[in-house]
Amino acid sequence: MRNVMASGFDPAELLAAAKAGHMVALGLRFVAVGPDWCEFAIDYDRRLVSDAATGILASGPIMSLMDTAGGFAVWARRGKFAAQATLDLRLDYLRPSRPGQTVIGRVECYRLTHRIAFVRGVAHDGDPDHPIAHLAGTYMLLGDGK
Amino acid sequence: MTPVALLPYADFLGIRIAGERHGAPLLVMPFSEGLLNLQGRLHGGAISGLLEIAAIAAIDATLEEGEDPRSVFKPITVTVDFMRPGQPADVYACAQVVRVGGRVANVAVCAWQDDPDRAIAAARMNLAITPPAGK
Numbered sequence: 001m002r003n004v005m006a007s008g009f010d011p012a013e014l015l016a017a018a019k020a021g022h023m024v025a026l027g028l029r030f031v032a033v034g035p036d037w038c039e040f041a042i043d044y045d046r047r048l049v050s051d052a053a054t055g056i057l058a059s060g061p062i063m064s065l066m067d068t069a070g071g072f073a074v075w076a077r078r079g080k081f082a083a084q085a086t087l088d089l090r091l092d093y094l095r096p097s098r099p100g101q102t103v104i105g106r107v108e109c110y111r112l113t114h115r116i117a118f119v120r121g122v123a124h125d126g127d128p129d130h131p132i133a134h135l136a137g138t139y140m141l142l143g144d145g146k
Numbered sequence: 147m148t149p150v151a152l153l154p155y156a157d158f159l160g161i162r163i164a165g166e167r168h169g170a171p172l173l174v175m176p177f178s179e180g181l182l183n184l185q186g187r188l189h190g191g192a193i194s195g196l197l198e199i200a201a202i203a204a205i206d207a208t209l210e211e212g213e214d215p216r217s218v219f220k221p222i223t224v225t226v227d228f229m230r231p232g233q234p235a236d237v238y239a240c241a242q243v244v245r246v247g248g249r250v251a252n253v254a255v256c257a258w259q260d261d262p263d264r265a266i267a268a269a270r271m272n273l274a275i276t277p278p279a280g281k
Contacts, residue, residue, distance in 0.1 A: 064191020
């Protein structure tokens with residue numbers, strides 16, 4: 001499903017170079033990329049729960065998943081790995097994730113200007129039509145921009 | 147202020163309580179390589195995680211002894227603004243509980259590094275209040 005654009009942004013190549021960092025610590029997995037979207041997954045891990053009794057994942061790891069997928073969606077649309085910074089993220093939690101389930105985050109960059117990229121996305125734990133959370137966010141393009 | 151217990155996810159991030167600020171728990175997330183993004187800055191998700199934990203710790207501190215906030219408060223919406231890049235250094239966070247109502251709690255929370263007046267990120271969280279089982 002992975003289709004790398006002719007413009008040259010290859011998430012797999014970028015990720016292969018990352019031996020440490022937050023994505024590695026959380027165990028974020030690259031799933032797929034398109035011209036203006038990217039999908040990552042996070043496997044269930046008891047260290048990431050908000051409450052040992054319920055076993056529900058904390059919202060922080062979902063935010064990390066969605067921020068990562070969002071950043072990669074912007075790079076996909078820019079067609080390159082270039083400096084950018086998250087400006088804001090809003091996550092609406094529609095329901096708790098089910099303990100033990102892998103969570104998938106798919107984020108689309110639906111608008112790119114010279115300075116700002118706008119993203120939206122959904123997190124789900126198996127059925128994209130029954131999402132856990134919705135994301136809206138923006139990223140600032142740094143350096144020479146778009 | 148009653149003592150607060152942090153979430154398992156807080157241990158994962160290395161977060162601990164560093165003291166108190168304006169009557170709410172002051173949290174610190176010590177720097178580690180595992181918090182960095184691919185650009186060598188603190189990952190926005192890790193900063194968001196710290197903000198979430200500070201928010202829940204602040205609510206926790208307002209509760210009566212014996213009430214478990216982790217099964218009582220669940221995030222509905224979380225909005226995070228990133229003001230400055232997170233440098234590879236310790237991060238502090240402290241929340242202000244704006245209101246705890248019957249159904250929803252509203253919390254404002256801020257994170258900084260060397261200077262509390264120069265926030266690197268701030269969040270607003272609205273959390274659902276679910277009565278503990280049996281009440």
